[in-house]
Amino acid sequence: MTGAHVRIDNRLIHGQVTVAWTRRLGVRRLLVCNDDVAADDLQRALLPQAARGLPTDVLSVGAALAVPAGADVMIIAKHPEDAFRLVDGGLRPEVVNVGNVAPRPGTAYTMVTRSIAVTADEADAYRKLAAAGVPLVTQLMPHDKAAEFVPLLDRKGL
Numbered sequence: 831m832t833g834a835h836v837r838i839d840n841r842l843i844h845g846q847v848t849v850a851w852t853r854r855l856g857v858r859r860l861l862v863c864n865d866d867v868a869a870d871d872l873q874r875a876l877l878p879q880a881a882r883g884l885p886t887d888v889l890s891v892g893a894a895l896a897v898p899a900g901a902d903v904m905i906i907a908k909h910p911e912d913a914f915r916l917v918d919g920g921l922r923p924e925v926v927n928v929g930n931v932a933p934r935p936g937t938a939y940t941m942v943t944r945s946i947a948v949t950a951d952e953a954d955a956y957r958k959l960a961a962a963g964v965p966l967v968t969q970l971m972p973h974d975k976a977a978e979f980v981p982l983l984d985r986k987g988l
Contacts, residue, residue: 834899834921836859838907839929841869843880846929846971847906852884853970857904860886861914863894864908901918910955917962926959928968928979942982945970954981955986 835855839847842862851857859938861879867873868890875911878886889897891912899905907913913926933947941950946968948956956979960966966979 835904835948836907836913836926837929838910838913839928840908840932841860841930842906842908843877846880847904848880848884850972852904856902858884858902860884860898861886861894861897861905862886863891863905864912865890865964867908868893878921882945890917891915895921901975909960910952914955914958916960917964923964925965925967926942927968929970940986940988942986948983948988950988953983956961956983
């Protein structure tokens with residue numbers, strides 16, 4: 831499975847995604863990918879409403895791997911572990927964009943950028959993605975310059 835745009839963003843669907851990124855990338859469908867979110871009836875009902883009319887699926891990682899996803903699809907993984915499981919299952923994105931990753935309550939984290947918090951376990955998942963040959967960047971908005979993500983982890987000692 832190649833061609834889909836992948837973003838790691840634990841806020842999932844919000845204005846940056848539905849307005850800026852979908853327009854810039856020509857996205858016509860969103861696929862939210864996380865086992866816990868897919869099992870939550872309320873989130874499965876509300877997230878498509880936040881998508882401003884874009885067709886939206888809320889799926890587990892396993893179910894997401896079974897769905898054809900081309901260049902007109904944006905996969906939004908809630909956590910880096912979700913993105914790694916997608917890649918490990920056969921997804922081959924050209925790049926993974928690490929978007930907004932707010933701190934998880936009750937975790938020890940390091941702010942890697944002003945909008946990305948990373949725990950030690952998440953740092954491991956990001957490094958596993960990179961080791962699998964997936965380029966990782968962070969680019970908050972389409973007009974921002976993309977920055978390689980692994981060197982940011984290195985600079986913070988993660």
